[in-house]
Amino acid sequence: MQTIWIIAKRELATFFDSLIAYIILGLFLGFSGFFTWLYGNDIFLVGQANLRVFFSIASWSLFFFIPAITMKMLAEERKTGTLELLLTKSVTDRQLILGKFLGSVLLVCIALLATLPYVITISNIGNLDNGGTICGYLGLLLMSITYTAIGVFASSITTNQIVAFMTALFIGLFFHIIFGVLAQNFTGPLGQIFDTLNLQSHFESISRGVIDSKDLVYFLSITVLGLYLGEWSLSKRHFS
């Protein structure tokens, strides 16, 4: 656990040292703030004292930004050879993957915490549904850890950051859109399967304020699978 935390801490420090963190935070807040408050289907148009609009925008911006956070995680380590340095220290493959994962999740958490002024503003304007808001944030967090795990896996299979970014986005696209579209086009058991795989429907059900164990299991199992595949892809070096 200590080792995981040391790796996560360094990862987070690197984000803030290299401006990546500021760029990601700036873009995330700018993007979600613009569409929540200023443009299109914004909060004033909806006219309700809740953060539904923000949650839906944030889910889209995180979908794009998380692969950008995770792309360098292992791809760069592999490319520069520092992976060898890390894994010959008292660090297991699993600890490395979990450390990297935790580091990115923490950055996403910081981004989400930075949107707290939205919550304060809305609660001043009207009567905010606290339960719904907490569930909304929980949904965003669960979605983020899922995409982060996918991103860490995508980063573990290549030495090229762009390839890692595209792979993560491509896998994410299935969960974010394609399974949903397929679910609408198929009926019967096949449609059911696609609906179960559709991340949006699980996300919406949580952000509506319903915490169902089915949704939790969904997010956590993809996360575990992503991390496990990442570990497996690291361990392949033993057998090449």
Add this chain to the structure above:
Amino acid sequence: MDIQIEKLTKTYGPQTAVNDISFDVKTGEVLGFLGPNGAGKSTTMKMITGYIGIEKGDIHIGGKSVTNPSNDLKKHIGYLPENNPLYLDMPVMDYLEFCGSLQGIDTLNIDKRIREMIGVCGLNREKHKKIGELSKGYRQRVGLAQAMIHDPEILVLDEPTTGLDPNQIIEIRKLIRDLGKEKTVILSTHILPEVEATCDRILIINKGKIVANGTPETLRKQAQGNEVLKLRIEDGDADLILKSLKELNTVQSVEYVQQNQNLFEVQSLAEQTSKRHIFNLCVQKKWVLTELTPMETKLEDIFRNLTVN
């Protein structure tokens, strides 16, 4: 802690990188790992440090197998990989702290260890700089510092002195020698004088197989065979001297090195020495012997003989 390598084999696809090699390294020994590029040095080192898995055979460190992860042998190994990978965006101090804490040094001792390593590796002026701003030699020192930060019992150094200036090379060699008194050190290098200066034992590996194993002296003896002497004899006719030398009963052959300077090369018969006979011959004939040099086989020649084929 000693290292025992038993019948180690590793293949990459159709290529056999390491082919059934076995050797031991004892505590307090510095082993020089020599071989041409692609001989399997780095692969062996990667298997010792646990970065890549072992295909066949086994490696025991302090009696424990590296294949069992619960032995947690990595804590006892300090490793400087080939090409010295580093986090270029980290300051030297932070980097050493990161490496130290990953190796399980507790927070109380870590500052002391970092200060020690910075002193030992001569990084004092650069300690607050980012690693990316350092020159190659200083990066190499950082690499050595991170390998030694947790005071490991085993040091595996893949080409430790590349990129260092001559003064630093001498310092690092001395450091390796000092460390080697109580620790187990394996170092690979292409620089042959380095092996002679630092290593107790040499292991030459070629195409995944061990081709020589022994101290520099024994290797030289093995490779040398007959005694070869370089002579300069003055105050005499070159041809006459040549003829007289050939008549000595311990001499196998005599050749001119430079006829006009009376410079000869004398090869003795197997396990015989001609030094005394040559001296007596010169005394007898009143020739002046101005040079008598035993020709030692250089490590370069041994290396070439064993690895070029």
